[in-house]
Structures are given as C-alpha cells and as structure tokens.
Amino acid sequence: MVVPVFLPHMGCTQRCIYCHQGYITDIREDDLKARIEMALRGRGTPCEVGLFGGNIFGIEPAVLERIFACFDEHRDVISGFRLSTKPVPLRDETIAILKSSGVNVIELGVPTFNDGILHAMNRGHTAGDLFRAYERLAGEGFRLALQFMVGLPGEGPADIEETIRNMAALHPLYIRIYPLVILRNTPLYKLYEGGEFSPIPFDDALDRAVLIYLNALKRGIDVVNVGLTDNELVRDMVAGGFYHPAYGFLVQSRAFFMAVSGALRKLGDPAEATVILHRNDIPLFVGHKRENLARFAAMGITLHREASGPLQGSFETVSKAGSVSGTMLDGGGQ
Ligand code: SF4
Structure with a gap:
C-alpha cells in the first residue's frame, strides 16, 4: 500500500x-x-x-x-x-x-x-x-x-x-x-x-x-x-x-480490440464469429460506449460472445473456418 x-x-x-x-x-x-x-x-x-x-x-x-x-x-x-x-x-x-x-x-x-x-x-x-x-x-x-x-x-x-x-x-x-x-x-x-x-x-x-x-x-x-x-x-x-x-479503460479496450481483430484475421476475416472470453473481460471487449462492437460491425463482422472463458485476459475466437486462441497482449506490440 x-x-x-x-x-x-x-x-x-x-x-x-x-x-x-x-x-x-x-x-x-x-x-x-x-x-x-x-x-x-x-x-x-x-x-x-x-x-x-x-x-x-x-x-x-x-x-x-x-x-x-x-x-x-x-x-x-x-x-x-x-x-x-x-x-x-x-x-x-x-x-x-x-x-x-x-x-x-x-x-x-x-x-x-x-x-x-x-x-x-x-x-x-x-x-x-x-x-x-x-x-x-x-x-x-x-x-x-x-x-x-x-x-x-x-x-x-x-x-x-x-x-x-x-x-x-x-x-x-x-x-x-x-x-x-x-x-x-x-x-x-x-x-x-x-x-x-x-x-x-x-x-x-x-x-x-x-x-x-x-x-x-x-x-x-x-x-x-x-x-x-x-x-x-x-x-x-x-x-x-x-x-x-476513463483513459486507462480506453487503452485496455483498444488493446482487446486489436487482439481480437488479429485473431479474426487469422480466421480469414469471417462475416460471423463467436468470441469466448472471461466474463470480467466483457466490458473491454465491448469497449467504451460499445465502440469496439461498432468497429467490428463497420468491418462487416457479426460477433457473438460467450462468457465462459476460464482465464481473464485470454479468449478464443471461433468461426466456421476453425478457432484461434489469443490474449489481450496479442495486438499491436513488437
Ligand atoms: S516537473 Fe512536473 S510538476 Fe514540475 S513543472 Fe514539470 S510537469 Fe510541472
């Protein structure tokens, strides 16, 4: 303390x-x-x-x-x-x-x-x-x-x-x-x-x-x-x-957006997918004023979510093409 x-x-x-x-x-x-x-x-x-x-x-x-x-x-x-x-x-x-x-x-x-x-x-x-x-x-x-x-x-x-x-x-x-x-x-x-x-x-x-x-x-x-x-x-x-x-939240939710976007790219940018994530990460996934969801929608992707992920900060993206696991740290870094 x-x-x-x-x-x-x-x-x-x-x-x-x-x-x-x-x-x-x-x-x-x-x-x-x-x-x-x-x-x-x-x-x-x-x-x-x-x-x-x-x-x-x-x-x-x-x-x-x-x-x-x-x-x-x-x-x-x-x-x-x-x-x-x-x-x-x-x-x-x-x-x-x-x-x-x-x-x-x-x-x-x-x-x-x-x-x-x-x-x-x-x-x-x-x-x-x-x-x-x-x-x-x-x-x-x-x-x-x-x-x-x-x-x-x-x-x-x-x-x-x-x-x-x-x-x-x-x-x-x-x-x-x-x-x-x-x-x-x-x-x-x-x-x-x-x-x-x-x-x-x-x-x-x-x-x-x-x-x-x-x-x-x-x-x-x-x-x-x-x-x-x-x-x-x-x-x-x-x-x-x-x-x-809420700048800190904006940064974290943008990081989440980048990570999920990367996983979707690996799946060939499907038109529809489900993100399985920890329930505590839902606000980060959704984004401030639902900004992330709006961005995905603008990219032409319909995303569903399932709050059954076991680990905070990790997620799995599932589409017809298969599934890709990721963590919040996967986006944007070097
Ligand atoms: S060091 Fe910090 S407190 Fe001092 S003038 Fe610069 S910003 Fe202000």
Whole structure:
C-alpha cells in the first residue's frame, strides 16, 4: 500500500510548458506536517509513502532533509518511500539523503527520448540525463520506474518506437503513461490557442499509448497507471489534448480490440464469429460506449460472445473456418 503525499511543484525551478500555473514552489513546514498527519494518522500497519507532484531532485538538499524529518514521528508505520522526479539535477548529496531516509523506488519522468521535444517542452533535461541518472541510481540500489507521455507536439511514431526500445533496454520496475492534456494558463495553451500546435487525432494518441502499454506488459514490466487522475480541478482546466476520465479503460479496450481483430484475421476475416472470453473481460471487449462492437460491425463482422472463458485476459475466437486462441497482449506490440 502506497500512501501519497503531494509536494506540488517542489523543486521545479523551471516549468514544463504543459504544466498549469497554480504554481507553488514552497510549502510551509507546518502545512507539510499537517498533510503528513492527515495521510498517516491512525495507521496501524506499515505502509510505503509516495512523494509525488514535483521534482524532488530539484529540492535543495538541506530542504529535502527537513522534509524527511517531518515524517520522523510516523517512522514506526513507514516501511519506505517512493518518489517521482525529473532525472536532474543529480546531486551526490541528494542521493545520500534519499538512501539514508529509506527511499526504495524512484520514478523518473521522461516524457520522450527525443531531445528536440524535451527542449521544446522546457523540461530542462535530455535523454542522456535520463540514462545517466538511471545507471547511477540503479547502481546505488534504488528500484526505478519510468513515466512516459504520448501526444506531445512534434512527436511521431518513431519517437514511440524509441520509447519502447529504451523501456525494453532499461526494464524499469513499472511505468506510467500520461497522454498530453492542454490545460488553460499554460505556455502550451498559448501555442494551441495561437494555432502553433494542433494535437494529433485522439485515436492516434490512444494507439500510441496502447503500443507502449502492450510492449511493457509483454516484457513483464508492470503498468501501474495510464491517464491522469480524474478530478474536478483537472476537468475544469482542460482546453484540449487527450484527456478522458476513463483513459486507462480506453487503452485496455483498444488493446482487446486489436487482439481480437488479429485473431479474426487469422480466421480469414469471417462475416460471423463467436468470441469466448472471461466474463470480467466483457466490458473491454465491448469497449467504451460499445465502440469496439461498432468497429467490428463497420468491418462487416457479426460477433457473438460467450462468457465462459476460464482465464481473464485470454479468449478464443471461433468461426466456421476453425478457432484461434489469443490474449489481450496479442495486438499491436513488437
Ligand atoms: S516537473 Fe512536473 S510538476 Fe514540475 S513543472 Fe514539470 S510537469 Fe510541472
């Protein structure tokens, strides 16, 4: 169990162009203690604490030490920490503090490995910085996760392939995938409003997220999150991009669609077939607002379903020509 404690924008010395302007770079110590108290009060069993929402590596070491000291009175229920950060600046002092404070997992944000796009996003780091940080931190014994984005300005299919290649080579503990969302009051919003940035179609960005998702799972890399957490603040600020309250479901159901389509192709694209699947997979098979069924119908295929499959994530497609078994991971991956 991970109990999150948010440190909004702490350590962000420069703002990524898609990040919103509710920009607080400093949290008062008593405010932080109140947050910690609220998150951990009354907890009987040990838990991990997640420090999210900023760039932990950008926090001055002396301040970082004080932040960890705020957890001292709850140490008996804290089994360790995980945190999210950009890969820079990589300071010896910071690493020493993280080690002595009980940090186990570090999530490194690398929206893309394309340096031109990273620069345009004002990330303040390159792909090389990510590789350097990854190697150093892994060598120091931290377990590492990666956070990717899809739908960035200037991003093409080759960038997604590079993300997948690097993910496979680095083999993180887990990943998160965030679709680009255009929030009001951001530099990105200005570009969007001024016509300098036109997002790719929603479906194309979704396909890119699906590719990363499937390739991670095929390599035994866990995907712990796809899409932004749905909350009113985000919803009110969204002006464009690829926000959807059920983005993770969209990705999974698109993956299911791809896998079943592949099985149908092997059967010679029959006009009629039955998909035998686990009952828990029916929503993924049907799709958001029955989108998958509509797509199959548009392809001229009448599909029946039988919820008698024994294994979640697996299915069998049966037509007059025979049957083909598959899993949800069969579509779209490399
Ligand atoms: S690192 Fe994260 S919190 Fe900081 S500016 Fe970029 S998107 Fe915002």
